Amino acid sequence: xxxxxxxxxxxxxxxxxxxxxxxxxxxxxxxxxxxxxxxxxxxxxxxxxxxxxxxxxxxxxxxxxxxxxxxxxxxxxxxxxxxxxxxxxxxxxxxxxxxxxxxxxxxxxxxxxxxxxxxxxxxxxxxxxxxxxxxxxxxxxxxxxxxxxxxxxxxxxxxxxxxxxxxxxxxxxxxxxxxxxxxxxxxxxxxxxxxxxxxxxxxxxxxxxxxxxxxxxxxxxxxxxxxxxxxxxxxxxxxxxxxxxxxxxxxxxxxxxxxxxxxxxxxxx
Numbered sequence: 709x710x711x712x713x714x715x716x717x718x719x720x721x722x723x724x725x726x727x728x729x730x731x732x733x734x735x736x737x738x739x740x741x742x743x744x745x746x747x748x749x750x751x752x753x754x755x756x757x758x759x760x761x762x763x764x765x766x767x768x769x770x771x772x773x774x775x776x777x778x779x780x781x782x783x784x785x786x787x788x789x790x791x792x793x794x795x796x797x798x799x800x801x802x803x804x805x806x807x808x809x810x811x812x813x814x815x816x817x818x819x820x821x822x823x824x825x826x827x828x829x830x831x832x833x834x835x836x837x838x839x840x841x842x843x844x845x846x847x848x849x850x851x852x853x854x855x856x857x858x859x860x861x862x863x864x865x866x867x868x869x870x871x872x873x874x875x876x877x878x879x880x881x882x883x884x885x886x887x888x889x890x891x892x893x894x895x896x897x898x899x900x901x902x903x904x905x906x907x908x909x910x911x912x913x914x915x916x917x918x919x920x921x922x923x924x925x926x927x928x929x930x931x932x933x934x935x936x937x938x939x940x941x942x943x944x945x946x947x948x949x950x951x952x953x954x955x956x957x958x959x960x961x962x963x964x965x966x967x968x969x970x971x972x973x974x975x976x977x
Contacts, residue, residue, distance in 0.1 A: 715861075716729060716730075716780065716781070716784065716861060717861065718784050718787075718788070718794070718798065718861060718865055719794045719795060719798070719864070719865065719868065720794065721794065722788055722789075722794070724792045725789055725792075726789050727784070727785040727788040727789045728785075729781055729784070729785070730777075730781060731748075731749045731750060732749065732750045732752070732778060732781040732782060732785060733749050733750070733751045733752070733785070734751075734752045734753075734754070734782060734785025734786055734788070734789045735751070735752070735753050735754075735789060736753075736754055736755065736756065736789040736790055737753050737754070737755055738755050739755045740753050740754060740755040741754070741755065742754045742755075742756070742768060742772070743772075744772040744773075744782075750773075750778060750782070752772065752782055752785060752786070754786060754789075754790075756786060756790050757790070758790060758791050758800050759804065760790075760804075761786070761787055761790055761791070761797070761800050761801045761804055762801065762804035762805045762807075762808050762814070763804075763805040763808055763809065763814045763815075763816060763841070764808065764814065764815070765783060765786060766783070766815075766940075767815065769782050769783050769786070769939075770937070770939045770940065773939050774939070775938060775939060776938070776939060776940065776941035778939070779939045779940065779941075787800075787801045795868060795869070795872065798865060798868075798869055799869050799872040799873065802839070802841070802844070802869050802872075802873060803873065805839075805841055806841060806844060806845065806873070809841055809845070810845070816841075818967065818968040819900065819901070819929055819968055819969060820841070820842050820845060820900075822929075822967050822968070822971070823842060823898060823900055823927055823929060824842075824845060824846065824849075826896075826925070826927045826971075826973055827846065827851070827895075827896045827898070827925070827927070828895055828896050828924045828925045829894075829895020829896055829923065829924050829925075830851055830852055830895060831851065831852040831853070831893075831894045831895045831896070832846050832851055832852070832853045832854070832894055832895065832896045832897070832898060833853075833854045833856065833887070833889070833893065833894035833896075833897045833898070833921055833922075834846075834853065834854070834855050834856065834897075834898045834900070835856055835884035835887070835897065835898065835899045835902060835914065835917075835918060836856070836857060836858075836884050836899065836900070836901075836902030836905070836914075837855035837856055837857045837862075837863075837866065838857060838859075838862060839862065839865075839866065840855040840857075840862075840866040840870075840877075840879075842898065842900060843855035843866075843877055844866075844870065844873065844875050844877065847870075847875045847876060847877035848873075848874075848875050852878075853877045853878065854877065854878035854879070854880055854889075854894070855877055855878070855879050855880070856879070856880040856881070856882055856884065856887060857881065857882075858881070858882065858883050858884070859881075860881045863879045863880070863881045866879055867879045884899070884902060884914045884917065884918075885910060885913035885914045885916075885917050886917065887917055887921060889921060891920050891921065892920075892921070892922065892923040893921055893923075894921060894922060894923065895922070895923050895924045895925070896922060896924060896925045896926070896927060897918040897919075897921045897922040897925075897926050897927070898926075898927045898928075899914060899915070899918050899926070899927070899928045899929070900927070900928075900929045901929055901930060901931060901969075902914065903915075903928065903930050903944065903946070904930050904931055904933070904936065904942045904943070904944050904945070904946065905941050905942060905943060905944075906943070906944065907943060907944065908944065911944070912954070912957075915928070915954065915958060919958060919959060919960070919974065919976065922974075922976050923976065924975065924976055925973065925974065925975050925976065926972075926973070926974040926976070927971070927972075927973055928951075928971065928972040928973070928974075929969055929970070929971050929972075930946045930951065930969055930970045930972075931946070931969045931970075932945075932946055932947065932948070932966070932969055932970050933945045933946070946970055947970070948964055948965075948966055948970055951964045951970045951971075951972050952964045954972060955972050955974070958974055959976075960974045960975055960976045961974070961975045962974045962975075
């Protein structure tokens with residue numbers, strides 16, 4: 709029998725200093741280290757402060773959990789149990805993460821830096837945006853940006869936090885393989901660390917959709933892994949040769965390169 713999982717509302721009211729959902733409990737104990745105990749429930753204790761809520765938690769949480777669902781729940785619990793107000797908690801996480809990505813101290817910073825340098829034109833559609841750190845960066849720089857993701861809760865969170873950060877951007881809930889937008893709707897379409905979450909058939913459909921939507925350029929980035937990182941929801945691995953094979957099947961001018969992962973850039977027309 710498969711247990712039904714309760715929908716996750718990351719902005720729902722909660723108790724001060726603790727958070728619980730679907731068998732995961734996260735409790736803040738000032739001065740405590742980050743540790744997990746498994747029993748009938750997964751109980752995570754921590755002594756994080758607001759200043760420590762940022763993207764670096766991704767690596768730390770990965771060592772505590774089994775699978776993508778636990779990862780999502782524990783990360784949410786760490787944020788929500790550290791700052792009482794839900795929106796303020798997430799705004800703190802976003803603000804700290806954007807600062808770390810901007811100053812280069814975050815592990816993912818080189819990916820965002822390279823992707824930003826590859827954007828062409830004044831409008832960008834980002835597919836599979838997740839938290840939306842990259843779309844926020846581009847929108848803050850003055851571009852017209854739409855962030856999209858299949859997860860309605862994540863898109864709702866991004867739409868709620870963006871005004872708190874003084875950033876204006878569009879959001880869209882959709883499968884990256886079926887985007888309800890016309891052909892050539894954005895100068896650049898970005899697909900950053902999305903394909904590793906999809907089976908090959910779905911991934912190829914996403915690439916085809918990105919080509920349809922882009923007026924000028926498609927930018928794709930993937931991690932180069934020997935083994936899929938399942939706690940982050942990865943189901944597929946890539947090599948540069950594998951990316952090159954994907955590029956060969958696409959129209960337009962393509963190039964494949966390596967920089968903190970693999971890159972496929974396609975210029976339309």
